[in-house]
Amino acid sequence: MYKQLLNHQIVISRIAMLLGSKEAATNHLSKCIYSVGMGNNDYINNYFQPQYYPTSSQYTGEQYATVLVQQYSKQLKTLYEYGANKIAIFGLGQIGCTPAEIAVYGTNGFACVDKINSAVEIFNVKLKSLVDDLNKELAGVKFIYINITSITSGKAFPGLTVLNVPCCNVSSITRLCVSNKAPCSNRSTYAFWDAYHPTEIVNVFVAGRAYNAQTAFDASPIDIRSLAQL
Ligand SMILES: *[C@@H]1O[C@H](CO)[C@@H](O)[C@H](O)[C@H]1NC(C)=O
Ligand SMILES: *[C@@H]1O[C@H](CO)[C@@H](O)[C@H](O)[C@H]1NC(C)=O
Ligand SMILES: *[C@@H]1O[C@H](CO)[C@@H](O)[C@H](O)[C@H]1NC(C)=O
Helix, strand or coil: CHHHHHHHHHHHHHHHHHHCCHHHHHHHHCCCEEEEECCHHHHHHHHCCCCCCCHHHHCCHHHHHHHHHHHHHHHHHHHHHCCCCEEEEECCCCHHHCHHHHHHHCCCCCCCCHHHHHHHHHHHHHHHHHHHHHHHHCCCCEEEEECHHHHHCCCCCCCCCEEEEECCCECCCCCCECCCCCCCCCHHHEEECCCCCECHHHHHHHHHHHHCCCCCCCEECCCHHHHHHC
């Protein structure tokens, strides 16, 4: 994200050039909605890959989430300093329910890998309270938290029948799609495209409820539609 913030600075200077001044750019950006989502790979491709990374022996789940959220906090403040005023922050998904993690860790008879979902929930709780803190601390800014767990729980997916098998053929090492193989015949019935990433139908559903919350948990303190209207 540090790299993305550097890239963003370059984009901002181009906007300032196009609009004629730095003030005009800042004014423009203050009306934009920023969508920020980070952290899934800190669990998938780091904490829960102890064969490659030592973090799970160096940090408890609580400590790891704290470190991640502290860095995230700095980065979000930098984004604010660059002129962002309306920022939707997506929490992590239930990584323990991905076909990849289920294949690696097993579920012990449950639907998902509970220890992964628990670690992720610690992060999400801290991220949501960071959102509350930032709203108190920074005047004139609205940060919102999108709760993917809330959005994807419940039976709101008509036709989505295959919840734990990827639509495409995945590599047993990367768990990503193998090239030149036929995908499943009807992707609208699958929750997962490869063994980690949701299909389009799920992404559209999550986006819809992030925009237009259906429960108080989906988006807080307000949804993206209300953020747009501020
Ligand atoms: C997300 O929503 C669920 C309800 O589906 C709730 O149990 C959980 O506490 C929420 N997470 C956060 C971080 O607010
Ligand atoms: C694919 O599945 C969806 C959901 O069940 C269904 O609405 C659609 O008609 C199916 N498409 C095809 C081509 O079978
Ligand atoms: C994956 O590949 C195997 C072997 O080529 C094939 O039998 C199977 O139907 C494929 N699965 C999917 C989902 O495309």
